[in-house]
Each structure stands twice: as structure tokens, then as C-alpha cells.
Amino acid sequence: MNRPSVTAIPDFVALRAPLLPFDAFMQWGNDLQAAGAVSHPPSSRVAGAGPPGNPDEVAHSSSSASAATKSHLTSALAADRAALRSQLSRILEDPHASEALFVASPSMYERLETWRQDPESKQGRKAERSLTRYFARMTGRGTPFGLFASCGSGTIADQTCLPAPTMQNCSRRTRLDMEYLFQLAEELATVSELRTELRFFRNNTIYRAGGRLRYAESHLIGQSRSHRLVVVDETDYLVATLDHAADGARIADLAAPLVDDDISLDEAEAYVHQLIDSQLLVSELQPPITTYDPLGHLIDRLRPYPVAQDIVSRLEQVRNDLRQLDSSTEPNPPATYTAIADQLRQLPAPVQLSRLFQVDSIQESGDLTLGEEVADEILRGVEIARSMYRRMLDDLTDFRNEFLERYGDREVPLMEALDEESGIGFRKSPLPNVEAEPLLGGVILPMGMEADMTWTHQHTKLLGLYSKVIAEGKTVLELSDHDIAELKGKPDELPDAFTVKCSIAASSQEDINAGDYQILFGGAAGPSGARLLGRFAYADEDMNHFVQQHLRQEEALQPEAIFAEIVHLPEDRMGNVLCRPVLRNYEIPYLGQSGAPRDRQIEVTDLMVSIRNGRILLRSRRLNKEVIPRLTSAHNFLFRTLGVYQFLGALQHQGVEGWTAWNWGPIKYAPFLPRVTAGRTVLCRATWNLNARDVVDLQDRTAEDLFAYIQQWRSERRLPRYVLLVDRDNELPIDMENILSLETFIDAIKGKPEAQLVEMLPGPDALCVESDAGRHVHELVVPFHREREPDANRIPPVPAAExxxxxxxxxxxxxxxxxxxxxxxxxxxxxxxxxxxxxxxxxxxxxxxxxxxxxxxxxxxxxxxxxxxxxxxxxxxxxxxxxxxxxxxxxxxxxxxxxxxxxxxEANRYGGPEALPLAEQIFTADSDAALDLIATYGGDAGSEFRWKVVLLGLDRLLDDLGFDLNQKLIIARHSAEEFAREFSFEGPFRKQLSQKHREVGPELDRLLRGQRNDEPEIAPAVQIFANRASRVAGPVRQLQQLEQQERLVAPLAEIARSLWHMQVNRVLRTAHRAQELVLYDLIARQYESQLARLRPKPPKKKKARKQANA
Incomplete structure (x- = not known):
């Protein structure tokens, strides 16, 4: 077998799997009656049930509630509920499952008896949905979570062996929750007798900018911690005290140098206390983020102080109790946990049982191996996925451009450059800071993440392949070598170290070793390849060894640079994910304590930044070496965090692909997306997208109507029995013939503007990880390092833009x-x-x-x-x-x-040098039209109409460019999604936009359909856009010809989006990007409504609903 062209070496493999087999979930749904009560029930065959698998093998039915009497279905559902509840109760009586549930949610465990006694009550139904979710999580998801799923490590070998986690080969590690430890450390530092003895250190976020000192101050609001930058005057007393605290000092030692003829010792000590209260000084009790044992750190820091001996004794007893809990060969009853909680209630910090324990399950199986041939196949998936990757503009590009404009080739302190007032900042807020616009009324815009997605030629070709599959009624898009070549883009380099997340579909492990398998490629991420695994290194010696070895392989490729681990804690509870051992020789602490020796810590104030050969370069002044930041954690460093942390995290991905996976681009909003395969590799699972109308249509139905409707709905959309409900990185198994699972699904999507279902792949018959109890779902995490010669002077090139x-x-x-x-x-x-x-x-x-x-x-x-x-x-x-x-x-x-x-x-943005003069002719016509619109709809009186005529103009412009309704929807939804990423498009904000559409949707519908053309407020705009259309017709025809001849640098659809952007800019006065988000969302919803009206209605649907509710 030929090796893939991507040259990388697999270092080890990690297996993540739930403790309970998926067979348990399937057996829970065996022998149900409701599906039989609906005439011609859908087939229970499962998409992707075994290699090669095919989601064409799905349910086919035209059944509905009309095919069965209500009483028959009611009886069947009642029998199903009774059987399901009885089985679920029996499952949760198992001590292992019972402990796992308690660890995951003590409150849910407490409600278990309420559910058993009265499952039909309001509280019983609520508990039942939660229990169903937890059981599905126990059996259907491999991502480690408490005792639900474990993580183990193994080697690369000749053959593949994937042993399932069992009670016998799994151990557990229980720690106190990091949130509790931080709160305890804070409370202890306020105890006056202890405070005077403790050492205090300079806050590691302090830096100088604009002649003053700035630092990050934290505030606890409820159970969430937020941070803000605080500015203080730089006085001689403050600077001297901070300098004395560099290596830690007691309050008395810090106060003594301040005493003089004008300042008494009491006054000096009061000043130091004020610095502590203001968080300019932090105590030695704060647990480090990089450590094997945070509780042990706290005990060791308290041990020297006589006043703290009672606290030390209690914490040592708690540590011993945790060790006994972990060493037990039998499941631990809740009383074991509550006894520990009772001990901790004697200490100052508040105790919440649900936020007190962090438990990790470790699979200790020495025979876990991944075959070299399978590793090569995984690497081929990386090769295919990255070949279609097209580099987008990113935040580092913006930073680099602003840096060059401001500082040129100078080297400046990093904190000076990142300061938003005196420097250039990083990822500044996109929120409008100008007066309100009518369109934004009632819409509260949150902070968010920017992204730059552009429509490429690859998307145009992919749309053709997709359309062909849909037209032929297929559900699998099989990519040929020719297709892959056609879709190929110009990817960045792979990181020197990266990881691949995947699963193997095969009937057995013998089939894997015989070459009869498929690989579900979940994506490649880096650097490094240990981001998903670093947090388990404390609990598993083998994992720690493999992770350290992998990181050394990466560092050996750039031996003259210093690789430094970023140490940061945005919120106390995130410490459970961020806590890891010291994994590198150097660390960069920022709003988090490092466990590395002091001389191995690089302060942010020691870092200098410059641009060299187009590359952002960090240098340590103290060490006079390039510093390469790394974060060996899966934490999302861009989400609601401080700019310094965001910059250091983003810098990891400079010039390389930080994430490689299949991406449908703007097509991803289609109602159905087929499975995508290339040889043995499955790049994407079959997907069903539910829009807001679909979600609403599933709500507020009786159980009988819901069940019957779902079976009809499955038939129309060809859904298999077992699917996964996707919410970001969470995937919840759903059994479409299990009423409890269905009601949990409906509850999970209630109130959401959209939902997504994907096929279960590997399917139940292709789960190759088996234990005596049955077949388990699984995830593999495979770290790789690049195979190349070290180059001490290597400066990775920044890819030139096209x-x-x-x-x-x-x-x-x-x-x-x-x-x-x-x-x-x-x-x-x-x-x-x-x-x-x-x-x-x-x-x-x-x-x-x-x-x-x-x-x-x-x-x-x-x-x-x-x-x-x-x-x-x-x-x-x-x-x-x-x-x-x-x-x-x-x-x-x-x-x-x-x-x-x-x-x-910007020639490329508008199609290249040949297209630019044509685009400029369109600019001219649009600018003339904008002048006419501004003159017509001027002042405050016209502002309410102005955004509406802009929306009309956007629609007319797409007409002028020759797009049909389907294409218009793709352009609009793509544009809306791009701006949604710039703002945090979370649930509350989505609801605001939905409410906005409900308020103005009917009016906009009449506007776009031409029913308001003769109204005096609208008629002038209609004529203005008609004039523009006649003027742009010639250049548009020439642009279309250039696209047909493949002479456009950017597709016409992408040019259209840029023309949209410019039209909004010209006509509306302020807050353009915020208004664009709302405009694009509104027009996309209008197009969806127009398409829905054109879509034929399913037969007998209305009649079925009446009968079900009869």
C-alpha cells in the first residue's frame, strides 16, 4: 500500500469510549409497540449499519396518525412508556450507573425517586427527559465526562486492537473542583491571622502603557467570573512595592521599605492591604494551572504556618478520602461523597455538591494499539480534507497589517502593541459605537467572533456535485480522484504537530486488520497534537509519557526557538479543563499561576513583538530567543477571554492550518446534506437541517400526534431510526421509535431557531469496539508530528494571498x-x-x-x-x-x-484585473442610485424607510446579476452567517432576530413581491433601482461571460456579496456591520419563506393532524 503524500508520523493513539455499550441503548428500545400501531411502520434498518454502509437504507413510509385509531396508538404508547420507564429504572439501579449519575448531577440523582414515584407529574416528566439524556450520554458518546466515558492511550503497531472500557480495566481519579479550590484559596487569604503570614506576588497581568499601569481585575458575579482592565497611576510607592513582590514577600516585608518620616508602619501595611484587595498583589495560595495536584499545592503552601494547621489536617483527610474513593474496587455510594462535602463545610468557602468534584475515568489497557495501515488511511483523510482547504483572512492578518501601518519594522513590547488605547489591540469589539439606527431597534448586539468566509470556485464545483446527488435521489456523494482534483484549493502548511479525531466503522476488529473498514474523519487540529489529551496527563502515566514525547518531537523541529506553554484561567471552573502538568520547559503565565520554576516563566512584559518577513515574531528580552506560544488544552481561547490570551492562542496557528475538516461552505444550510466519501474515508455524515419552521412544527403536539407525525416526517426525509442530535460539539443519540427519546429530542430543540440531525456513523452494526456487555461507540485521537529535517533558522513563510x-x-x-x-x-x-x-x-x-x-x-x-x-x-x-x-x-x-x-x-475582491473596470461601472451606477435614495429618504422621517428600500435594493441587485431564488438564498444565508460569526450569534440574539422578523416579515414579504411598488413611499425607490438595473446590464453580461470562461478570480456570487456590502455602506448612515447582520438575516428568512411556499406540501398531512387531535 502506498504511503500518503502528507509526510507525518503517528506518535500514539488515544481511545475514548463510554462505559456502557450502545447495545444497552438499543435494548432499551426493543419490543416497543407504538411503531407497529402506525400502519406500515418505517424500517428499522440503520444508515451506515456496516461497511461500506449506505444511508439509502432508511425508513420508507407514508404512515400517519390517520392509519391507526387514536385508541390503538394511545394504548401502544402507554405500554411503551411503562416498559421504558421500568427498564430505565432498573438500569439506573445498577451501582455503577447510579454512581455515574450522581457524579454527573447530584441534583438529578436526588430527583430520581420523584420520577419513580410519579413520572407523569410535571417534575417527573422534567426529570424523565434529563434521565433519558443522561442515559443516551452514558451509551452514545465517547467524549470523556465523569464516569460516563473514559480515555486510554496506546501505541502504533502492526495490528489494530481496540479494547472496550470495562469496570475491570478502568480506574478513576477524583479531585476537588478547581472552582472550589480557588474560592477556598481566596477566602483563606482574607483570614487576618493567616494573611499576615502569607507571601504575596505581583499580579502577572500588570503592564505599563500610556504612562500608567494597567492590569486585569476579576469579579465574581454569581457563579461566573468576569475580568476588566483597570488603570492605576504609576507612583514610586506602587512600583517599589510591586518590585519587592516579584519573588513573593510577606505584608510586613512589603510595608517596611515604605516607612519614612511621613508614613508610619501601620499606614504602610494598610497600603499593602489595599493593593491586595485591589488584586495588584495575589497570594501564594492560588493554585497553579500547571500541576499534577492542585489540592496538594494548597496543602504545601499552608503547612509552614501554625495558624493553618487545623485547615491542613482537614484538607489532608479530604485528600486521603479521595484516594480511598478512587482505590475502591466497588462503586461508591453517594454517602461517601457527601461525607467529604460535610468535612469541607467546616472551611470558609461555600460548598455546592454539584460543583465540588471533578472525576476522570482512565482506561488502563496495555493492549490498545492502532495498526500502521489504519494510521496511513487516517493521514489520507487529512490529505483529502486539506486539499480542499482555502486560507481565509484571519485576525492575525489584521493585526499584522495594523502593526506594519503603526510600527513598521520596529520591535515593540507586546503589551504596548496589544493595549487598545495606546496600541492597536487584537480582535477589537465589532459593536457599533454610534447612534442607534431604526433597523437595530430592539436588537441588543453581543460581542462575538469574527470570521471571514468567502465563496470560492471550490464551492461552485461542490454545489454542482451536490445538486447532481440530490437530483438523482442519492444520499451519498462519492468523490472520485477527478472530483478531489477539481475541488483542490491552496492549503496552508500542516502544523509540525497535529491530531486527528476519527472513528473506525467495521463489523469486527478482525475485519479492520483484514482491510475491511471505513474511517469517519472528524477533523485535524493543531498545533500541537496533544490539545485534547493534555488534561489527562496528570491521571495516566502512559498518557503523560506519550504527550511529553509528542511535544518533544514538535520542539525538535525548531531547536533554536523556545516553546512556551500559555497558562491562563479565564474562569475558576474552567480550571477543570485547563489544569494539566508542566508539559514544556517554559511557560507564559497570564492571569493564571504557573507550576514551572520561576526562572522558567516568561512574563508577558518580557515579550517583544515585531514583523519579520511577513511573520509575527515574539522574542523574550531576558532569554533573547524567539518564543513560540502553545496551548496544550482544548479550551476555546477566543470565546469571551482577554485580548492577550486570544493573541497568544491565535499565534499558534500563524501560517498553518489550525483546523482541517470537511466544510460544505454556504451549502451547509440545505435541508439535507449527503454523506461524503472518498475511498475508505467518510469525510462527512449525512445531515438533516431543521429550520425554525420545522422546529415549531414539532412542538405542542399530543404524544399520539407527535409519534405519528415523526414517523411520517422520517419517511419524507428518509431518516434512519437512530440519529444524533448535534449541538456544537455535543451529539445526543435519538431513537426515532422510542417515545421517551423523541420527547427528549423535542424538548432539546424547543425555542431554538434551528436544529441539526446527523446519521449515526459508525452505525450499530459497525461498532468494532466490543466488551462482554456489547458494542461501544468510540472516538480515536491520533497525534502526528511532521517528518522533515530540523531547520534552526527556519522562518515559516506567510502564504501569499491569491x-x-x-x-x-x-x-x-x-x-x-x-x-x-x-x-x-x-x-x-x-x-x-x-x-x-x-x-x-x-x-x-x-x-x-x-x-x-x-x-x-x-x-x-x-x-x-x-x-x-x-x-x-x-x-x-x-x-x-x-x-x-x-x-x-x-x-x-x-x-x-x-x-x-x-x-x-481591491481587484481580486471583484473578480481580478479584467473584471475590475466592469465592477467600477456597477459602483458608479450604485453610487448614483444611493445619492437619489439619500435625497429621497433624508432626515429622520426617511430613516425608517431607508433600511427597507436598502433591503429591496439588495434583492433587485441579485435579480440584476441573474441569480434565481435558490441562489439568492444561498448568498443571503452565507452573508448572514458570516456576520453572525462577527457577533456572538447565541440563542438570545437569535430570538431577537426571530422577533424582528415576526414584526416586519409580512411587510417585507409584500415589498419583495412587488405588492407595494405603487405606494408613494416605495415607488421612488422602485424607479431608482430600475434605472440602476438598466445601467448595470452591460457590465453584468460581461462579468457572466468571464465567469463562464473561468477568468474571474472570485465567483460572481462572491462579487455579489461584496456589492451588497457596499450598497449598505453607501445608503445607511452608521453601524453598518450591525445593520448588515440584521438585513442579511431578514432577507434570508424572506427567501426561505418564498421557497417554502413553492415547495409542495406532503399529502394528507393536514388530515392526519386533525385525526390525531380528534
């Missing part, structure tokens, strides 16, 4: 660019009163042949005018006239300044 050499049009050329700095409302006035008549005159006189304008808020709000014409005419008449106008406007106080600039067009 752009042509930029044209430059300085002042005096055929393009004139003038910036007029004015307020937001003044810009409207300037456009209508001053610019509009002059543009009309210059165009009629031939001085200009193309022009356009934009609004920008950096550096300061201003209007950008760009005009094209013969240089002679342009600079003899147009430019002098604009200079006179600028002087007059400054004198009148309408603008603060005027500035001529150099125009460097």
Missing part, C-alpha cells in the same frame, strides 16, 4: 481620491447638497466617466470620494473645484479636514 500586484493610483493619476472628515449626519447633507449636483455636471461634461463613494470610521468618520477620468481634465477642473469646496466646508464648520489619498483598488 492576489495580483496591486495597481496604485496616486494623486495626479487617472483616479482622484478625496477624504472629507465630517459627522455621520453631515455626510448625508454633503452628499445631497454638494456632491450630487457636481457629479451630475462632471459626468455630463465628460470630466469623469466613473466614480463612487464610501463611508468609513477609521481614522475618524469621513466620506471617501473616488473619481476616474482623463488625468488632464480631472486635474484641471474637478480637483481644483473640490479643493475650493473643501476650503469652504472647513470655513463653514461642516468638515474638520480634507485629505487627498492614493487609490489602490
Amino acid at each position: 492576489i495580483t500586484v496591486r495597481q496604485s493610483h496616486p494623486p495626479g493619476s487617472d483616479w482622484a481620491w478625496l477624504n472629507l472628515f465630517a459627522g455621520t449626519t453631515t455626510v448625508d447633507r454633503l452628499l445631497v447638497d454638494e456632491i450630487r449636483p457636481r457629479i451630475a455636471g462632471w459626468s455630463a461634461g465628460g470630466q469623469i466617466d466613473r466614480w463612487f463613494f464610501l463611508r468609513y470610521d477609521v481614522p475618524g468618520w469621513h466620506l471617501r470620494l473616488r473619481l476616474h477620468g482623463d488625468p488632464g481634465a480631472l486635474h484641471q477642473s474637478v480637483v481644483p473645484e473640490l479643493n475650493r469646496l473643501s476650503a469652504e466646508l472647513i470655513q463653514r464648520g461642516l468638515i474638520s479636514r480634507a485629505q487627498w489619498d492614493t487609490y489602490e483598488p
